[in-house]
Amino acid sequence: MDEIMYNVHGDDVKEIRISAKEIAEMLYGSGSLINERLLSVRAQEGTEIHQYWQARYQAEDQSEVYVKTEVRQDEFFLEITGRIDGIVTRDKEVCLEEIKSTHRELDEMDETIHPAHLAQAKLYAYMYAKEMNLKRIKVWLTYVDVTTKNAKTIEKRYPFKTLQNYFDRTISELLEWFKALDNHENHRQKSIEGLAFPFPEYRFHQREMMAMVYRNILEQGILYVGAPTGIGKTIAMIFSSLKAIKKPREKVFYLTAKNAGKAIALATVSQLEECGLIAKTCEITAKDHMCFLPVRDCDPEVCKYAKGYYDRIYDAIRDIYTGETLFSQDVIRTYAKKHRVCPFEFSLDLSNYADIVICDYNYVFDPRVHLVRYFEVKAADIILLVDEAHNLVQRSRDMYSASVSQKLFQELWTQCVKVRPSVKREITRIQDLFQEFELELLDVDFTAYDEINDYLLTLLKRLLNKLDQALASEIKIPNRNQLMESYFPLVQFVKIAEYFDEDSRFLLERRERDVIASISCLDASKHIHQRIKESIEACTFFSATLEPITYYKNLLTQNHGQDVKMASAFSQKHLLLLCNDTISTRYADRKESLADLCLLAQTLVSGKKGNYILFFPSYEYLKMVADILTFEEDVDMLIQTRDMTVQDRADTITMFRNGSHRTQVGLFVMGGVFGESIDLIGDMLSGVMIIGVGLPALSPLNNLLRSHFDHSYHNGFDYAYTYPGLNKVIQAVGRLIRTETDRGVAILVDDRFGSRKYQSLFPKEWSHIRYCETPEEIQARIQAFWNETEEREGNN
Numbered sequence: 001m002d003e004i005m006y007n008v009h010g011d012d013v014k015e016i017r018i019s020a021k022e023i024a025e026m027l028y029g030s031g032s033l034i035n036e037r038l039l040s041v042r043a044q045e046g047t048e049i050h051q052y053w054q055a056r057y058q059a060e061d062q063s064e065v066y067v068k069t070e071v072r073q074d075e076f077f078l079e080i081t082g083r084i085d086g087i088v089t090r091d092k093e094v095c096l097e098e099i100k101s102t103h104r105e106l107d108e109m110d111e112t113i114h115p116a117h118l119a120q121a122k123l124y125a126y127m128y129a130k131e132m133n134l135k136r137i138k139v140w141l142t143y144v145d146v147t148t149k150n151a152k153t154i155e156k157r158y159p160f161k162t163l164q165n166y167f168d169r170t171i172s173e174l175l176e177w178f179k180a181l182d183n184h185e186n187h188r189q190k191s192i193e194g195l196a197f198p199f200p201e202y203r204f205h206q207r208e209m210m211a212m213v214y215r216n217i218l219e220q221g222i223l224y225v226g227a228p229t230g231i232g233k234t235i236a237m238i239f240s241s242l243k244a245i246k247k248p249r250e251k252v253f254y255l256t257a258k259n260a261g262k263a264i265a266l267a268t269v270s271q272l273e274e275c276g277l278i279a280k281t282c283e284i285t286a287k288d289h290m291c292f293l294p295v296r297d298c299d300p301e302v303c304k305y306a307k308g309y310y311d312r313i314y315d316a317i318r319d320i321y322t323g324e325t326l327f328s329q330d331v332i333r334t335y336a337k338k339h340r341v342c343p344f345e346f347s348l349d350l351s352n353y354a355d356i357v358i359c360d361y362n363y364v365f366d367p368r369v370h371l372v373r374y375f376e377v378k379a380a381d382i383i384l385l386v387d388e389a390h391n392l393v394q395r396s397r398d399m400y401s402a403s404v405s406q407k408l409f410q411e412l413w414t415q416c417v418k419v420r421p422s423v424k425r426e427i428t429r430i431q432d433l434f435q436e437f438e439l440e441l442l443d444v445d446f447t448a449y450d451e452i453n454d455y456l457l458t459l460l461k462r463l464l465n466k467l468d469q470a471l472a473s474e475i476k477i478p479n480r481n482q483l484m485e486s487y488f489p490l491v492q493f494v495k496i497a498e499y500f501d502e503d504s505r506f507l508l509e510r511r512e513r514d515v516i517a518s519i520s521c522l523d524a525s526k527h528i529h530q531r532i533k534e535s536i537e538a539c540t541f542f543s544a545t546l547e548p549i550t551y552y553k554n555l556l557t558q559n560h561g562q563d564v565k566m567a568s569a570f571s572q573k574h575l576l577l578l579c580n581d582t583i584s585t586r587y588a589d590r591k592e593s594l595a596d597l598c599l600l601a602q603t604l605v606s607g608k609k610g611n612y613i614l615f616f617p618s619y620e621y622l623k624m625v626a627d628i629l630t631f632e633e634d635v636d637m638l639i640q641t642r643d644m645t646v647q648d649r650a651d652t653i654t655m656f657r658n659g660s661h662r663t664q665v666g667l668f669v670m671g672g673v674f675g676e677s678i679d680l681i682g683d684m685l686s687g688v689m690i691i692g693v694g695l696p697a698l699s700p701l702n703n704l705l706r707s708h709f710d711h712s713y714h715n716g717f718d719y720a721y722t723y724p725g726l727n728k729v730i731q732a733v734g735r736l737i738r739t740e741t742d743r744g745v746a747i748l749v750d751d752r753f754g755s756r757k758y759q760s761l762f763p764k765e766w767s768h769i770r771y772c773e774t775p776e777e778i779q780a781r782i783q784a785f786w787n788e789t790e791e792r793e794g795n796n
Contacts, residue, residue, distance in 0.1 A: 013077050014182060020067075020082035020127065024120035027173055029310035031114060032300035033345055036372075037491050041468045042101070049101035049144045050085060053151070061088040067127040071171055076178060078171065084124045086140075094132075096125050097140040103474040106152040109143045116310075117141055118156075123170065126163035135160050147473075177318065181353065184280065185248050188355055191278035192242050198275045203232045204569035210240040212564055217244035217383055217538040222561030224389070224549060225542040228765060229734050230569035233542055234268045237385045238356070241540075242277070245355075249380045250537070254358045256387040257395065258673075259285075265358045265387070266328055273325060282327040282347060282354035284363055290333065290344040297481040298342075305342040312339050313349060321353055361392055365531055366399040367499065368492050375535040382536050389541035390727050393555045396528050400504070400521035402496040404460070404489055406434040407514045415483045419470045426463040433459065434515055441510045446700040448520075449506040456517060457497055464490055493519065499527065505704060520701065522708045529557040545730040547763055551723045554713060568765040575737050576745045576785040577769045578778055581754030585692040590621055597749065598629045601689060603775045604747055605631060605665055607782040610686030611656050613666040613674065615732040617692040617725075622667050625691075631665065638666045640674060649673050656684050670694050671728040674735075687745040687782075690732050693752050694725030726761055743789050745782055 034042070054063040065084040070077070086097035098121035102109060111118045121139050129137045141154040202210075209227060213236065216223040227233045241252045254265045262283060269281045288296055292305060300307035316339035324331055327350050336343035351357045352373065362369050364384065374380055386392060409430050416423050433456055440447060467487055470477060477483060496519050500506075503523040509516045532539050541561075546552050549563045583596050605612050616622040619642055626639050638652055652674070656664060668674040671694065696702050702720050710716030729748070736744040752758055754771060762769065772778045 012075050013072075014075060014178075015077045015079065016178065017079045017081070020080055020123040021120050023080070023170060023174055024116045024123060025310070026177075026314055027170060028116040028119035029314060030116050030308070031310045033298065033306040033309045033342055034300075035298070038468065038472050041472045045146050045472070046101045049146060049149075050099050052149065053099050053142065053144055054086060057086060057088060061086060063087075065128070067124060067131060069127045069130060073171070073175060074179070075182075076175055078175075080123075080127070082120075082124050082127060084128060087128070093138055094134060095138040095140055096121065096128060097142055098124065099142050099144060101146050102143045103146055103472065106143060106145055106150060109152055109154070111141065111154055111156075118154075119170075122158065122163060122166055125158060126160075126167040129160045129163060137163070180318075180321070182248075184278070187278045188280075189245070191276055192245060195239075195242065195272065195277055196275060197239060198235070198271055203230065205566045206232050206236050206569075209233075209564075209566055210236045213237060213240040213540050214244050216540060216562070217241060220538050222532060222538075222557055223540045224546060224553060224561055224563035225540060226544070226546040226549065226563070226565040227542055228544050228566065228568040228570075228763070229738055230740065231566055232569075233544075234264050234387070235271070237387075237540060237542060238265065238268050239272065241383050241385060242272070242279070242356075244383060244538075247381070250383065251354065251380050252356045252383045252385065253364060253374075254356065254385045254387065255361050255364060256358070257361060257391040258388070261387050262358050266326065269356060269358075270326060278325070279355040280321070280325055280327065280353060281356040281358065282351045283329050283332070284347045284351060284357065284359035285329045285344070286360070287344040290329065290342075290347065292333075292337065292343065295481075298484070299480050301476070302481070303342070305336065305340055306345075309341050309345060312341050313346065315339060316341050316346060317349060317353065320350065327354065361386070361395055362399065365392075365396060365528055367527070368399070368495055370531075375531060384532070384536045384539040386539065386541045387543070389543045389556070390545050390552065390731075392528070392541070393552065394724070396524035396556070397521045400496055400499050400524045400527055401519055402489070402493040403516050403518035404493050405514050405516045406431070406437075408486055408489060409434065412483075412486045415479055415486060416467075418478055419467070419483070420475070421466045421469060423463055423466045423470075426459055426466065430456070430459050430463065434517070437508050437515050437517060438510075440508055441515065445510040447508050448700075448704055449508075450502075452497055452500050452504075452506045452519060453517070457494070460490055460494055464494060496521075501526075503708070507701070509700075520704075522705055523555060523712065525555050525558045529560055532557065544734055545727050545763075547726065547730060547761060548723065551719060555719075565764075570737050570740065570742075570765075572765065572768045574743050575733075575768075576781065577733070577748075577766055578746070578781060579748040579753050579769055579771050580773070580778065581748075581751045581771055582773050583749055583751065585617070585621075585750045587698075590624060594624055594628060597625055597691060599775050600747060600749060600778065601625075601629060601665070602631065603779045604687050604689055604745060604782065605635060605663060606779070607745060608686060608786050609634075609663050611664045611666070611684055612687045612689070613668055613685065613732075613735065614689045615668055615670045615691060617670055617694055618697065619669060621691070622669060626667050629667075631663070635663045635665060638664060640666070640668045640672065670732055685736055685742075685744060687747075688732060688736050689747045689749060690729050691749050693722075693750050693758070694728035694732075695721045696724055722757075722761075726758075730763060743785075745785060747778065 057063060063086050065087050067084060068079065068081045070079055084096055085099040088095050088097060098117065100117055118141055121141055125137050125139050136157065136159045139156045139158060142151055144151045209225060209231065212223060212225070238252065238254065256262055256265065266281070266283060269279065293303060297303055298306050316335055319339065320327060320335040327347070332347050332350065333343045336346045348371065351371070363371050364375060374382060409427055413427050416427065471487070500519055503521060503526070505520050505522065507518040507520050509518065541556065549565070553559045553561060553563060580600060583593050585593055601614055616625070622640070626637070638655065652666070656666070666674065670690070706716040706720035709719035713719055733746045736742070736746055770781065772781065
C-alpha cells in the first residue's frame with residue numbers, strides 16, 4: 001500500500017492511496033513463494049517482455065496508459081491508480097491488454113492459474129471504461145514465454161455494468177479489511193492514552209529513564225541508556241514507547257540478540273495487555289526455527305507451505321488478526337499449519353499489521369535480510385528499541401561481511417552438472433583464480449588488501465547471472481536444495497561487495513585444506529547510522545554494559561546521539577566484589593596459574609552450599625583447570641564444551657534453576673550463552689569467578705581491527721581488545737544479582753584488574769571492590785559476607 005493518511009481537511013475521513021495491482025494481489029493473490037533475488041530477476045524479465053511485446057504495437061496503439069479513480073465510502077476516501085500495459089483498437093473494438101511473462105508451458109495457462117492477473121485487468125478495464133465512457137470493453141490477458149517469446153492471449157469481453165459490479169464488490173471487501181484495521185487503531189490509541197504503569201511503584205530511577213526515552217522519541221533522536229540490571233529496562237522501554245505513539249502506521253520495533261530477550265519482551269507486552277493495552281504484537285523468529293519440514297527446503301515443489309502461498313495468505317492474515325493479539329512463534333505456527341502457509345513468511349507479512357514487532361537485529365540492519373517493506377519503502381514510522389545493544393558492535397560488522405571458499409566451488413561444480421545454461425566455464429575460471437590465491441598464501445596463512453578483487457567479483461556476477469536464469473525457470477533441477485545452499489553465499493558476497501569502502505578489507509585466508517576469500521567489515525557505524533537517519537523515527541540503544549560509552553557511540557552511530565548512565569537499583573551490600581590481582585592469566589602464564597585458580601575456586605565454593613560459575617577466556621584454559629580441579633564429594637561440576645547442542649545448554653541452565661541438595665559448579669566460557677542473557681535468581685546462583693580480562697584471542701583479523709582503530713580513533717588496542725573483553729567481564733558479573741533479594745560473591749582474577757587503566761573502566765557500582773592477595777583473606781571476607789547475610793535475613 002502506498003500511503004494511508006488522515007484527510008488534510010481535518011475531518012475523520014481517511015485518505016488511502018493504493019494501486020489496482022496491490023488490490024488484486026491482496027484479495028485475489030496467487031502463486032508460490034520465491035526468494036527476493038529471484039523475484040527481482042523475474043521482475044527484470046517481466047520488464048524486458050513488456051518492452052518486447054509493446055514494441056510490436058501499431059502506431060496508433062497506446063502503452064503504459066495511466067488511470068485513476070476515486071471512491072468515497074463511509075469514512076474512507078480511496079484514490080486508486082494503475083498503469084495499463086496496452087490500449088489497442090482492433091476491428092473498431094477497444095482492447096485493454098495486460099501482459100505477463102512466464103516460464104510455464106503456454107498450454108497450461110488460463111485465467112485460473114493466477115487469478116490476480118485477470119483481477120488486475122478487470123479493475124483496469126473498469127477504471128478505463130469509466131474514464132472513457134465506454135459501454136463495453138475487450139480484455140486481453142497475454143502470457144509471453146520468456147525463453148521462446150511465444151505468446152498466448154486469453155480474451156474476455158465485459159459490459160461496463162459487469163465490471164462496475166465486480167469493482168464495487170472488490171472495494172467493499174477491501175474496505176471491510178481497512179475498517180477492521182482502522183477500528184483496531186482507534187481502540188489501540190484509546191487504550192494507550194488510558195494505560196497506567198502496571199506496578200504500584202517505580203523502581204529506582206525507572207521513571208526518569210522512561211521520561212528520557214519518551215522525550216527522545218518526541219524529538220526523533222538517538223539515545224544511549226546504560227541501565228544496570230534491576231532497573232526494569234524492558235517494561236520501561238516498551239511502556240514509554242507506546243505512550244509516544246500518536247498517529248496511525250506508527251509502530252515499535254523491539255530488537256534483541258537472543259531468544260531469552262524476545263521471551264521477556266513478549267511477557268512484558270502480555271502484562272500490559274492485562275492492564276488494558278490493546279495492541280497487535282508480532283514475533284519474528286529465524287526461518288530454520290519456524291520451518292515445519294525436518295530439513296528446510298523452500299522449493300515450492302517440495303514444500304506445500306511455499307507452494308500456493310499467495311493463494312491462502314490473505315485468509316490466514318484475516319483469521320489470526322481477528323482471533324489473536326499476541327502473534328508469538330507458537331501462535332503463528334498454529335495458524336500457519338491451519339492455512340497451509342510458510343510460518344516464517346507469514347510472520348513477515350503479519351508484521352505489516354502489528355503495532356509491536358519483536359525480532360533480531362538483522363531484520364532492521366542487515367542489508368541481506370532487512371525488511372524492505374519498512375526500511376526501503378518506508379511504509380511505517382518506526383520507533384526503534386535496541387536491547388543488549390553492546391552485542392550490535394560485532395553483529396553489525398558481521399552483517400557487512402561475507403565470504404566464499406575454494407571448497408564451495410568444488411561442491412558447486414558437482415551440483416551444477418545438469419544446470420542450464422551451463423556454468424562450467426565460470427566455475428572453472430573461479431577455481432583457477434583460487435589456485436592463484438593459494439600461491440599468495442604459500443608463506444602466510446592470512447593476507448589483507450585495501451581493494452576487493454575485481455576479477456573475482458566479475459566472475460561471481462557472471463556465475464550468478466546464469467544461476468539466476470536457471471533457478472527462475474520452471475525447469476526441474478536435481479538437488480535444487482543443495483544448490484540453493486551454495487547459491488546464497490554467492491548472492492551475499494556480491495551484495496556485500498556493494499558496501500565495500502575504506503572501512504572494509506578483502507582477505508585471503510588458509511584454513512586447514514581450504515582457502516577463504518572474504519570481505520571483512522571493520523567498522524559498520526556509517527551503515528547503522530544511515531539506516532537510522534533514513535528509516536527510523538527515533539532510536540534508543542540500551543544495555544547494562546555500555547562501558548565506555550564513547551566506544552559504543554563511535555562504533556554504532558558515528559558518535560551521534562545523547563547518552564545517559566543510570567545508577568544501579570541494588571545496594572552494593574548485596575554483592576561482595578573481590579579481586580585477586582596477584583595471578584597472571586596471560587597465555588604464557590596459564591600453566592603456572594592452575595594451582596592458584598583451583599584453590600580460589602575451592603575457597604569460593606566452600607563459603608556456602610549453592611550454585612557457582614567459573615568463567616574462562618577460552619575452552620583450552622577451561623579444560624586445563626577442569627582436568628585438575630577437585631571438590632568435596634557433595635559438589636557436581638557442569639562443564640561447557642564446544643559441541644554442546646541447544647538442548648544441552650538448556651538442560652544445563654535447567655539444572656541450575658531447579659536447585660539441588662548438592663553444590664553445582666559450572667565451568668563456562670565468557671561471552672557465550674552462559675555469560676549473558678540468562679537469569680539465575682536467588683539461590684540459583686551464589687557466586688562467580690571471572691578468570692582473565694576477557695580479551696579476544698590474538699589473531700590476524702583482530703590485529704587488523706587494532707590497526708584500523710589506531711588510525712580512526714587513535715586507540716586501536718582498546719577498541720579491538722580491551723573494551724570487548726571488559727564487556728564480557730561485566731556481563732559475567734551481572735549474572736549474579738538479578739533482583740532486590742539476590743546476594744552473591746564475585747571474584748575477579750587477573751593482575752591487570754589492579755591497574756589504574758582497568759579501575760578507571762569499571763562501572764560506578766563497582767566502587768566497593770576489595771583487593772585480596774591471599775586465599776585466606778578471600779575466605780575470611782566470604783565467610784563474613786554470608787554470616788552477615790544470614791543475620792540480616794534472620795532479623796527480617
